[in-house]
Amino acid sequence: MEEIVSLCKRRGIIFPSSDIYNGYAGFFDYGPLGSELKKNLKDVWWNHFVTQREDVVGLDSSIIHNPTTWQSSGHLDGFSDPMVDCKETKLRFRADQLFYAPVILQGSRVISFTFKEVIDATPEEMKLIPSPASGKPTLTAPRDFNLMFETRVGAAVDDSSVAYLRPETAQGIFINFKNVLNSSRQKIPFGIAQMGKAFRNEITPRNFIFRSREFEQMEVEYFIPPGDDVWEPYHQKWMDASKDFLLNEIGLREDLIAWDVHEGNKLAHYARACTDITFKFPFGTQELMGIAARGNYDLTQHTEGSGKSLEYYDEETKEKYIPHCIEPSLGVDRLLLAVICSAYAEDEVGGEKRNFLKFAPKIAPIKAVILPLLKNKPQLVEVARNLFEKLQKRGYNVQYDAAGAVGRRYRRADEVGIPFAITIDFETVEDDAGVTIRDRDTTEQIRIPIDDVIPYLSKAIDGY
Template identity: 45%
Template sequence: LCKRRGFVYPNSEIYGGNQGFYDFGPLGVEMKNNLKRLWWKWMTVDHENIVGIDGAIITHPKVWEASGHVKNFSDPLSECKKCHHRFKQDDLAENRCPDCGGELTEPRNYNILMQTQLGVIEGEKINAYLRGEACQTIYLNFKNVLQTNRLKIPFGICQIGKAFRNEVTPGNFLFRQREFEQWDLQWFCHPSEMEKWFDYWKNERMLWYQGLFTHPDNLVFYRHEKLAHYAEKAFDIQYSASPFDGSEIEGIHWRGDWDLSRHSEYSGQDLGYTDQGTGEKYTPNIVETSGGVDRTFLFLLLDAYCEENDRVFLKLNPKVAPYKAAVFPLLANKEELVKKAREVFLSLKSEITVSFDDRGNIGKRYYSQDEIGTPWCVTIDYQTLEDNTVTVRDRDTAKQQRLPIDNLLKHLLNLLK
C-alpha cells in the first residue's frame, strides 16, 4: 500500500535499491510534514520557554569524541567462519549462523558512525562524521541560544533533523534505516529539579502520542535497565501491537550533566550557567525527549489500517492525514458537474490540503480515498446545481450528509479542531 499509493518508495529502485534508505512520495511527504508541524507547535509554539534551532549535519570531528560516540557507538557482531556473513548479537537465537549453520566467531564491536571526508586535495582531507544523533548541535549551541534569546533556566531547545547510522542490519521497512529523521527536545534545568522535569516530560510526550494514534492503548512505557553511556535513567515509549510489539518510538533520557560537561572539557569553553538571582553557578542537567519521525509515521499507518467487510481504510487522525478532503464530480463527462466541482475544490484548497478526482466511478474514488486515509469526500451531483448543496461522506462510518456549499469550509475546519 505504501508504494502503490505514494507514501514511501524504495530508494534508487531502478538500480536495484539501496538497503536502509527510503524516499517519501507525494502522500508520504504531506503526512510527514503534518506530523512535524504538529510536533513543532506542541513543543515550541505552545511553550514560551522553548525555542528551536536547525543544526548542521556535519560538525567538527571532536564533537563525536567528546560525546562518547567514537568510543561507544557500536554494535557487537559475530562473523560466520564458513560463509563470512555478519550478524548482530541481538538477532541471534543461538551461536550458529542463521544462513548456513556454520560456527560463529566471538563478537567484535563495529562503530556505526557514518564517516566522510572534507576537502578536495589528497593528503589534506579531513575525516569527519555525519551526525549519529541530532541532539549534539543543541549542546554545541547552548551558550549561543542562552545569550541571544535572554533565556533563564529552566528552558528547552528543540530540533527536527536528519541523523545517520551505518546500521549493520537495516530492515523492517522504516523502523531501522541508515538515514532517518529525529525530533528532539533538550530541556535544561537545575540538578535539584531533574526528577520533577523528567516525570513531566515523560508524561507530556505520552499524552502527545496518545492524541495522534487510532488505538492509544497500543502505546506503553518501557524502563531501560541497561543504559547508554550518557544516561542515568531512560524510558521508551513503545508501540506494542504486532508485528512491531515492543518497538521504540521515542526515548526519554535523564542525561544529567554528561553532555555539557564533556563538551566543556574537550572544547575548553565554559558551558556552565550562573543564576542571576542567587549567584549560584552550576552545569545544567538535561532531560531529553528524542523520537523517530519515520518510526512515528510507520506506526501511525499500521495503527490506522482497518478492514471492514470489503472495505479497506486508514483511520488516520484527520490532522495527520495527507489530504483533509477530496472533491468529486458525480460524473466526469458532465461539464457542468466538473465545473462546479472545480469551484468547490479551489474554494477549499487555500485553507486545507484537498485533492480533486474525477477518474472512474464514484465507488472506486471512495475506495481510493479510504485507502489513503482521507477523512471526508465531497461529491457534487445534480442536486448541487439546483440548491447549492453537496454530499459529505465520512471515511470511518461511510455515512453521508448534505451541506450547503457556503457552510462546507467552516464545517471541515470545525472537524479538524
C-alpha cells in the same frame, strides 16, 4: 506487515531507495503521500512542543560538525554495536540480536535450556553456535563495530579531512547551548528543539523503515537546574506531554502503546533515568520514543573538549552551574510507521471487504477529495473545481477525482486515508441544496451548504 509494505509502495507512501537499481539496503524514499504525511507529523510535533510553549525554542544545526564534537561526546570511542561475521558467507550480524540455547543434559535427555544472546557466549560456546547464514559453526567472536558514517571535507585526502555524518541531532543542540542562551533570552528551565536527518551505519537494517541507515529525528533538550531532587518532576512532565502528543495529537491507538522503564545495565552510564514509550508493531513491541534524564554529561564533555565554559549563571540564586537536561527523543520514520500500523483497518461495506487507513484528520496526507457526480457535466465540474481551488488556497492538501463510479472513488480515497469525500451533484447546482460530505470511518453522509464546507473542515481538522 506485508500488506502494509505493499500498500505503502502501491499508493506512493514509501518506496525502496534506488528502486530501479534493485534498491539499497537501509534507505527509503517517501512518495507523494508519504512526504505529505511526514511533513504533517513534523508540523504537529513542532506546533505541540515549540510553537505552543514559551519555554522551548527551535534550532536547525548542520549535519556535519567539527569532528572533535564526536570525540567529546564519546561517539568515536563508544558508539558501536557488537557484531559477528560468518566466515563462510561473509555476512555480518548483530551479536545482540542472535540467540543460542545452552542445554543441560541428563544422560542423553535434555532437562533444561535457556535462550541467551550470542554476545554472552563463551569462546568454547562460539565454536558450537551455527551461523544463520551457513547453518554451521562459522561465526567469528563478537567485536565492536562503530556505527558512524565517515566522510571527507576539503580537498586533502588524509586524516585531517575525515569528518562524520551526525548519528543523532542532540549534539548539535549541546554545542549551541550558549549561542541559543545568549540570543533567545531564555532562562532555565527551558528547552531547545530540533528536527533533522541522522545517519547510522546499521549492521542489519530491518523491519522496513523501523531501523534504517538514514532517518530523521525530533528531539528536545530541556535544561533544568542540578540537584538530586530536581529532575524527577520534569521527567514525569515530559512523559505526560509525550503521551498526550502521541494519543491526542497524532491519534495512535492507546492499546498499542506501553512503557518500558530502563534499569540496571539497560541504562546509559550517564543517565539518571530513561523511560521508553513502546509500540506494538506487527513484528513485535519495540521502542517508539525515549524520555531520558541525561544529567549534565553532554555539556560537561563539551566544556572539557572545547575549553569553552557552558555554565549557566542563575540571576536569582547568583550561582553558576552546568545544567542537567531531560531529553524526549522521537524518530520521525518510526512514528510514521507506527501511525500507518495504528491506522490500518479492515471492515465490510455493502457486503464488500474494505481496507482503509484511519488517519487523524490533522495528519492525513490528503484532507478531502472533491467528487463531481459526473465528469462530463460542465455545471457540476465548474462548482467542484471552484470548491477544490478554494480549499487549496485555504492551505488544505485536497484531491480532485472525477473518474469512475462514486463508490469506486470512495474506496480509492479510503485506502489512502482521506477523511472526507465531498460530492457535488445536480441538487448542488440546481436547488442550491449544498454538498454531501461522507465520513471515511463511519461512511455516514451529511448534507451542508457549500459555504459551510470550509468552516466544517476547519473544525474537523484544526479543532476550531
